[in-house]
Amino acid sequence: MSQAPKTALVILAFFAIYVIWGSTYLLNKIAVTELPPFMLASIRFTTAGVLIFIICKVLGKKISITRRQFLNTVIAGFLFLAFGNGVAVWALKYVDSGFAALELSAQPLVVLILMRILDGKKIKPMSMVGVGLGIIGIYLLVSQKTITSQDNSVIGMIMLFACLLSWAYGSLFVSKANLPANYFVNTGYQMLTSGFLLFIGSFLFGEEWSSPLSWTAPTQYSLILLILFGSIVAFTAFNYLLQVVSPEKVATSSYVNPIIALILGWYFLDEQITFQSGIAALVLLTGVYFINTSKSLAIPSRFRRNKKIIPRPRI
Template structure:
């Protein structure tokens, strides 16, 4: 096995496991500050570190058009996605949030059809979507009593909006295909979105309690910056550039399982057979969707050439 492939598989393990742990870290962090503030500070610092790294290596600032598109993608994928997810975890369990986020490939497929028009709705694709939605429905059935709580419903709404925003941002990223180093571009996305979220949270009257030595808050923040943003995203980009997309997407099936188990073990979040089976059904539907999309890509590539 080539060294690059070995490193890529190791990076895939990092993404699969550690990105799943960020739900727990976020859930702990929002106990002490608002979700938008936590996500904003996280992305701002991570963005500054990444941009600084590339500037020290001699990289030049991107052109204005590239920066403007990085701003749009950053707001869609990190502000309206990561920020809202972190905010949502003030109201819903981290495991439940991770399971809903696992449906992102379904949303990407839908928006790809309207914005790129390369996705064909085959029987396998529709079946996968229905199975995935049935799994989510089973999870909601297990939380029927919680749905009477307005804050719980608000958390669910934030998570769904976050999924849609991430999907649109992903489609725009593929459509624009910006000519810039992926990690360098990600640094600007993090910085732009981080500033936006921090400003919004400040206007809402929230702040980061920097005058108090709170181990949970600062531990959560440092973990999200260095493990979630820098290590996790760097590994993800490396995986995308060295492994087939179908293999790279494996992380999407492992992240929710890691998040659910950690939430149950450490935070005593709700977990029973209904939730567990519904989670597996959801992931099964997402798997079918990815399989159908990969088949469509192969067929499209063949006809295109």
């Protein structure tokens, strides 16, 4: 591939992980106002998983995996998608999409703390600065009276924090687990199995399913965009970038996604961006930057296998 097309492809890929992933908060917020959360997530991931396997067959990719790999994809799918995503979408019933994006951006902070607790990983001085800033940013974010006074907002915050824990532990799990070598196949199994788990959860919670033909147009478009772009295009772009640029550059999406989510939520849903939220975002994302920099956090080789970076919550 010549330099010009490759450069254009890299730019398009960054646009995908910056803007498309940043927009998923808005799209989920639109859809969950009409649809039950587990039903919404189940349809999204099951459909995306099936489409991924169809694409794999067309491309001649081998999709057979071992029993251990299948079990590990089920566990990873539960931690990242069934619980980590399903509950986060549920939380959007109670909090703004921009708020959710900011709270979930603290995931590297939680990963670092879990690495210390579970693996005895020493936290370096610059990472300690990031942890401190992250804690301050989270406090500034969740302590606003304009937010805590909203109905069930505290429940939404707690649900998002539970998702943070699930994603953080899942990040540590996949760094050590035996998973399919092909990222696309790995994702297909995670999405398909998590879609099934979410279907069971939807049934247990008594959610009422409805035909897509009865949904409003914004909900229909939101789910289509979540499946095709949020689940397939952006993830493909993410893995492509991991092969052609440094993981640290790919990780910059952690700082851009919440900003995109805040802007889109404000523009399309009239979500309020307070001065305190702006300060919280600045402090929190600065803390995430300190934690993500290679100099401040020397991640062991097992956490960077095949140039893989610790995944972030994408809802």
